[in-house]
Amino acid sequence: MRTSIATVSISGPLTRKLDAIAAAGFDAVEVFENDLVASTAPPEEIRARAADLGLDIALYQPFRDFEAAPPARLDQSLRRARHKFALMRRLGVDQVLVCSNTAAWSVDDDALAAEQLHRLAGLAAEHGIRVAYEALAWGRNVSDYYHAWRIVRAADHPALGTCLDSFHILSRGADPAAIESIPGDRIFFLQLADAPLLAMDVLQWSRHYRCFPGQGGLDVAGVLAAALRAGYTGPASLEVFNDVYRRTEPERAAVDAMRSLIALQEQTAGLPSAAPRTRGAAAPVDLRVPPPPVPATGFAFAEVAVSPVGGERVAALLTALGFARTGTHASKPVALWERGQARVLLNAAAGESGAAAEVTAIGLETAAPTEAVARAEALLAPVLPRAKEADEAPLDAVAAPDGTQVFFCRTGHADAPSWTGDFAPADAPTAAGPLRIDHLGLTQPPHHYDEAALFYRSVLGLRPSESLELADPFGLVRSRAMESEDGGVRLALSIENVGEHAAGPHLRLQHIALRSDDIAADVRSARENGAAFLPIPDNYYDDADARHDLPPALSRELRDLGLLYDRDENGAFLHCYTLAVGRVFIELVQRIDRYAGFGAANTPVRRAAQQAHDSTP
Amino acid sequence: MRTSIATVSISGPLTRKLDAIAAAGFDAVEVFENDLVASTAPPEEIRARAADLGLDIALYQPFRDFEAAPPARLDQSLRRARHKFALMRRLGVDQVLVCSNTAAWSVDDDALAAEQLHRLAGLAAEHGIRVAYEALAWGRNVSDYYHAWRIVRAADHPALGTCLDSFHILSRGADPAAIESIPGDRIFFLQLADAPLLAMDVLQWSRHYRCFPGQGGLDVAGVLAAALRAGYTGPASLEVFNDVYRRTEPERAAVDAMRSLIALQEQTAGLPSAAPRTRGAAAPVDLRVPPPPVPATGFAFAEVAVSPVGGERVAALLTALGFARTGTHASKPVALWERGQARVLLNAAAGESGAAAEVTAIGLETAAPTEAVARAEALLAPVLPRAKEADEAPLDAVAAPDGTQVFFCRTGHADAPSWTGDFAPADAPTAAGPLRIDHLGLTQPPHHYDEAALFYRSVLGLRPSESLELADPFGLVRSRAMESEDGGVRLALSIENVGEHAAGPHLRLQHIALRSDDIAADVRSARENGAAFLPIPDNYYDDADARHDLPPALSRELRDLGLLYDRDENGAFLHCYTLAVGRVFIELVQRIDRYAGFGAANTPVRRAAQQAHDSTP
Structure with missing residues (x-):
């Protein structure tokens, strides 16, 4: 056509x-x-x-x-x-x-x-x-x-x-x-x-x-x-x-x-009976159809570009969270950090500028990486050239609208070489319990909201949730979750509509949300190991008590650990945020029963706390 | 209350x-x-x-x-x-x-x-x-x-x-x-x-x-x-x-x-029968009412802050437009330029930075300057301190939301000292015909639109027209005219909602619109004297011919002189724009019969031409 x-x-x-x-x-x-x-x-x-x-x-x-x-x-x-x-x-x-x-x-x-x-x-x-x-x-x-x-x-x-x-x-x-x-x-x-x-x-x-x-x-x-x-x-x-x-x-x-x-x-x-009718001599119209979608089943990794100082701080944070530096890349200045299925790559590529850290790439698990790239390319995603040594595993990537590199991976399957094979083993994993990437929060450049949603929907087959409007102390934030059918891949895309006078490090943040089976134990241990969490105001807990009628023990635990709470008709959600390094902070989450959201109700409190933390002399 | x-x-x-x-x-x-x-x-x-x-x-x-x-x-x-x-x-x-x-x-x-x-x-x-x-x-x-x-x-x-x-x-x-x-x-x-x-x-x-x-x-x-x-x-x-x-x-x-x-x-x-009813012991509520409005009847002057190079260029432009430098201020680096009732002050206060020029003050004619300031102050306008020599005329000013200084003047009346008396005579006026300030176009900082409209409405008693949305090559512009009851004072306030990638000197412009009785003669003479006008594309004239069914002689004159044309139910409007110096350009206008608008229909063409002119290597 x-x-x-x-x-x-x-x-x-x-x-x-x-x-x-x-x-x-x-x-x-x-x-x-x-x-x-x-x-x-x-x-x-x-x-x-x-x-x-x-x-x-x-x-x-x-x-x-x-x-x-x-x-x-x-x-x-x-x-x-x-x-x-x-x-x-x-x-x-x-x-x-x-x-x-x-x-x-x-x-x-x-x-x-x-x-x-x-x-x-x-x-x-x-x-x-x-x-x-x-x-x-x-x-x-x-x-x-x-x-x-x-x-x-x-x-x-x-x-x-x-x-x-x-x-x-x-x-x-x-x-x-x-x-x-x-x-x-x-x-x-x-x-x-x-x-x-x-x-x-x-x-x-x-x-x-x-x-x-x-x-x-x-x-x-x-x-x-x-x-x-x-x-x-x-x-x-x-x-x-x-x-x-x-x-x-x-x-x-x-x-x-x-x-x-x-x-x-x-x-x-794909619609039923969509076959074009031919009238007289007119030939039926050919529709341009890309190769079929290849479902993404989970996160292979999140990659953070860091400056030397930023790298030290993120490494310290990951260590406190129970990660170990399990590999170093054969040919690039990249370290692999792991805890359970959660993998974070630290790429020492962000130059020398202060404590810089930025999520620049995500790895998605898929059964057929080459086909996934072919679809992305047919949908006009720029395919990224990759300098690769002869003996390294193929790793196919495209660029999302905000420049984030999206890699299609097949991690640890016998039928294909795994990207993890390009890393020389380093430290042994820790004994910490299982952890996985629950979702990534990616603040988009202004005006990229619809474009990003269409990209992730068409290229990756993610399903968009309703778009939410959330309060910031100096404006409004629009946020929309995009999820794969089985929930294995979740992104929270947001744009900030905030007054220019309020510019500061609390804006344009990204986050890596890690799902734990026991967030209380994880937060306790991370705090003991020096991780710095975002302080949540007491007023939040007074309000949570009023709204949710929480059992006293849970209420006390939330306050003691600085956890936030949300609930939907299927379950509950516990979560908390570390302080940011550069543009990146870590969120720890625990999903109880079949809670399906992202704790968006708590976003205004998080944003106010981040703004307050930045403004504290 | x-x-x-x-x-x-x-x-x-x-x-x-x-x-x-x-x-x-x-x-x-x-x-x-x-x-x-x-x-x-x-x-x-x-x-x-x-x-x-x-x-x-x-x-x-x-x-x-x-x-x-x-x-x-x-x-x-x-x-x-x-x-x-x-x-x-x-x-x-x-x-x-x-x-x-x-x-x-x-x-x-x-x-x-x-x-x-x-x-x-x-x-x-x-x-x-x-x-x-x-x-x-x-x-x-x-x-x-x-x-x-x-x-x-x-x-x-x-x-x-x-x-x-x-x-x-x-x-x-x-x-x-x-x-x-x-x-x-x-x-x-x-x-x-x-x-x-x-x-x-x-x-x-x-x-x-x-x-x-x-x-x-x-x-x-x-x-x-x-x-x-x-x-x-x-x-x-x-x-x-x-x-x-x-x-x-x-x-x-x-x-x-x-x-x-x-x-x-x-x-x-001021509403009929607004007297509060008293119930039982309750005293009626006192309403806080500012001193009554003092109508502004016209523009006394527009003041442009200029750098040395900007000052030379604006002076050359004014000279080409038939203005003469008729006065120099007794104690400040300010020159008075006049043609007919149109007065422009050039204030050499903008430092050394290139060809800078910016409208920083407007003078409004009013019968009672002191009362006008009292009302403005009661409506929370900051009253501006003024360094004044002992023998200079009082000149009362307040700041508008965008920082523009608004002076209340009584020019050349026997009942009060006139601000013009503070200027030592310089060159004699030229023989050019009458001219007056028709309106000022003031681009407001982003997000000041409603605030500015309320300020000019309440403080100066200007009446807002409908807000218009006008196309820019890289966004939309909102524009609203505010007029005094007799049309003696007209402002066109606008805000630009334009992509950041499109930043350039064609944005945030201000203009001083001068009303002529014979715009064709004025433009011809100004061009002969070296004034540079904004080129208007031929396509505009093809379209104007189709839309307005113009007499061939008028159509030819518009093209020859680079004039734009608009019409409403009461009359017609001829206008054109000079190239900008710094943030300021001059518009020449002629109102035929009782045309009441500002030629807003031509604004998209003007903005595209300004953007094109800036982009021309």
Whole structure:
């Protein structure tokens, strides 16, 4: 299926948008009028640039407030159309989007609308142009896609068809099934956008919150499938108005957009009876489907890049937590620390700057690393080059949107060489009890929230939980957990919306959460061995007593050990945090029964405590 | 009237919030439970700190999901209440807010709700505590304020009253008139918040978009007046949940909040029949009303701080625009430049850094400068100290939220010494035609939008226009015009929400818009004299031709001179922009007939052209 995107979906001057769109692999583009008007490049130059880039200019949009006009306005509108058609010829585009009239002066008269659209199509045809008529969700008299199609059918001109837009259809709660009864060759264009499910004015929702398919809650695949079943053979074109993408570098937004279209095609291909209908001579549309997902079953390791001082501090912390330095890498300045199944790599690569520490890579267990990378690559994840000695195990990695390296591992299986074989044995493991990585908390750069969620969802098959808003002393934090089906891999992605005046080391933290079977014993022992934990205020415990009616012994233990408590309908959660080294702190957690969350209710207390700790002279 | 604010309305740890609230002059505070829970200070310390600061802790809030519970839940809720009452005693607060139950398990039974609230009030009374019951707009069974009052009346306990909240009342479209039929001594508390008129889910609206009275579109004064007429004598307490104020420094947010309460009291005092009713022995409440507004009738000057190089460039630009350097200040490095009524002061105070130029002060014409300053001071504007020689004219100034100095002037009137008298005459005026300052465009620091609008509205009596969202190549700009009643003073305030990666000299610009009677002649002459104007792309003119059906001669003149065009129902607008020096550019405008706008439709083209100009190698 050919892929397209409206220039309004990404930022930048028009020429930079085109470059970014072509680089991300799109076949075509819709030119948004305002982008052209503000461009210093004349239409001929835009046309030549698109051609050089291999981009088809598939649509010029929008032409507003045309149909169902009182006679006195019609001449003026046709004059305006002639101007636009002349401009479109200079631009080399042969299709224009006419969206349904929103003007108070428009007449609620389908026959008049059809007659005037017929006239417009005739004028367009003289210029070799086709008109695609679309129902805006907030159109004054025409807001339903099937209503727009009835008018197109009544207008009956070969240069007039309809344009479908998943947002306009789904935001009104319309059933896309009737799309299948529209002849495919009368669907001139298909625009796709998703959106989070928000209860708000549809115009505001559309102008600020649209997102790429898979980032919101609309059934975009259902619309695409219906259009294909109708016999539509044109491009799938993204049209997104989004405050975040308006601010994002266009090159990364374009890749994000293309990834969403590939994932959407995969999803659509997987729908029951999605086989495109062929109409007349049209060949069925091929959907671009990446190799199937390979489930990640757990964490192989978390890798922390450290400066010399940071490395010493993290090593001391891991030691206090019962880890042993069990291996040193054969060719790189990397040490393997282990306790039970929890593995942390310390990579002495962060230079000399103070006590720096940062999670730069994660290792995921998977049955088929090579296939996992192939899928990631098909979904536009950059595959990382790896300098590897001849006798080292293959280790395949891609880059996540925030730059985190994601390695696909097969640790300690007889059927494949294990990355652990590249480490020369060092100290013996300690006698401490079992421990594993429960989850990783990764603070994302500002504005990467939806992009990161789509990446982990499509590339790794992680399922996103509801997005939460949590208080920080100087702002709000959005946080969303992403989990593999069996819970073996869990990520907590967050972005901080905090005042610039409040900048400090407590911001942009990452954490490695380690799951213990006996957190009380582990914390006691870690404290004895010198680990420094984040102080939790007494007020928290007074409130926990009031809220949870805790048994006195448990209440006392929480206070004594500085543990936090949460509960859901399936179980309970005990956890605590070490002080951070650089950007990284360790969380210890214990899941009781089938508690499924991450203790998010305690995040505001944690963030306040971290801010308070930083501010303490 | 006593003033109060909920700690959730501003940012920071609880102790810093208290300091900021006291510094802004509030009498009392509502302690928001989450702020206490996350605080490292125990309740006794908060109590002592509030007492030291002279702050009454008037309310503890919220106590959620209590009333109309099935019997099995009641004991647990009463146990929770006992915990809270004990805590409140430690905190020294004798009133708790109970908001209407939102839980799915709550029972739709007013008698049961009343019975359980009676029981809670009895328990509270044992602790010397009063219960204020409030209807949340999204309460499950109780969402209307009068419904909440009926339950309170039925519960009939002296320790139980109602709490009114302007947001919960007005967001549901309820009529506040019925407040007057509630006995004033049964209204235990009054919370006030405004909000912009948004069509969205009321819970999201409340949690993210509440703002201080006067910043939104709700009739908050109507609620306050009704409560006063009912005989309410407690504090007026602000309770605002707002994503921007969560990020703002608490000290400035608290001042902004206090300013809104003073302006609200003034507005309320001005309502017809606002006289508070006295009930029994209660004395009527005194409203704090600032001195009356003194209209600003025009711009006396705009002052630009310049570095040596910046000063040369601005001087060259002004010269090309027909200005003459007509005066030099007696004691300061300031030159007066004039053309007609347009006066620009160049202040050589910006140090040596490159071609720096920045609008740092504006002079406003007013009939009574001293009274204008007194009003500004009463509305918490910082009055600026001024080093003045003995023989210089008095010149009174206050600081706007962004630091701009606002001077109140009486230029060239016989009844007062004029600031112009402090300038020694220099060059003679040129023969160029009349010119005046039409408006100033002031880009505000991020997150100061509502604060700045409230400042100019309350202090200067400017009327805000609708807020517009305008496209930038790398984001969105919000812009709002503020005008004096006769249009003599116009400001265009904007904030930029633009990606950090796009930082450049085209951001944070300010402009001085000069109104000409013959812009074509002025631009022609300025170009001949070497002024550099912002190049406008040809595409803009193609579009203007299509949109406006311009006469060919006008169309040609626009292209030749680089003028932009706009039209409203009353007239037309011609304008153009010089290139910027430092942060400042000059706009030339001509208003034809009674055009009332600012050419905002052309702002995206201007911003794209500025960005393109900056990016040109």
